[in-house]
């Protein structure tokens with residue numbers, strides 16, 4: 001089911017943003033500081049209510065989805081996530097299963113075995129098996145970012161919305177996370193990432209949306225949306241893409 005924004009307006013932040021995102025794709029949202037990327041992602045996750053405009057999941061306005069349904073279908077990883085309780089990594093990741101839990105044996109809920117399998121897969125996928133019993137307060141910034149990503153992945157939402165998920169990760173863990181997110185998209189999930197690294201967007205996204213001043217400045221395949229002319233117009237830097245497709249780097253003059 002598509003996730004579509006229509007004429008989203010948040011005064012000073014978004015100005016009439018209209019777009020329709022498709023499942024099965026990795027979409028990157030890029031743009032300069034203050035362009036409105038986080039605001040757009042929070043609206044798409046249903047966490048910020050726009051002053052005007054609507055967000056539809058399929059045919060249903062997000063505002064009409066019951067909270068449990070919304071939590072099952074939309075997974076959101078904020079830019080600077082705080083962890084309110086000093087729980088272990090394992091417990092934190094298991095919290096991602098909460099939307100699936102409820103009265104035992106209710107058909108709409110997951111079984112304990114399904115919950116366990118999802119948590120284990122998320123822990124191992126984020127290379128957290130050795131840290132599972134560590135309290136979150138004793139993790140490095142990157143380890144904590146991986147634990148929080150694992151919590152969202154454990155929830156197996158239809159849509160994964162992540163705000164700068166690569167920001168604190170070393171090269172190997174960033175590559176592993178982007179590979180995992182691409183694989184999630186290939187299984188039919190919608191993956192939407194706010195990214196600052198234009199090369200990551202160029203090399204890994206199926207579609208790139210460039211925001212500038214709260215509006216869509218470009219939207220399309222990476223090679224089209226991230227043309228040097230557009231980069232110069234939006235970021236005011238003169239750049240050139242080097243290397244072959246899928247391994248491009250941006251050389252800034």
Ligand SMILES: Nc1ncnc2c1ncn2[C@@H]1O[C@H](COP(=O)(O)OP(=O)(O)OP(=O)(O)O)[C@@H](O)[C@H]1O
Nearest residue numbers: 012013031032033034035036037038039040079211
């Ligand atoms: N809660 C808020 N209330 C009012 N204005 C806000 C709020 N949060 C952000 N803004 C403003 O809205 C604009 C867009 O902010 P937003 O965080 O969406 O940008 P961004 O593209 O994600 O930026 P960055 O790359 O720096 O993270 C900025 O000018 C910012 O100062």
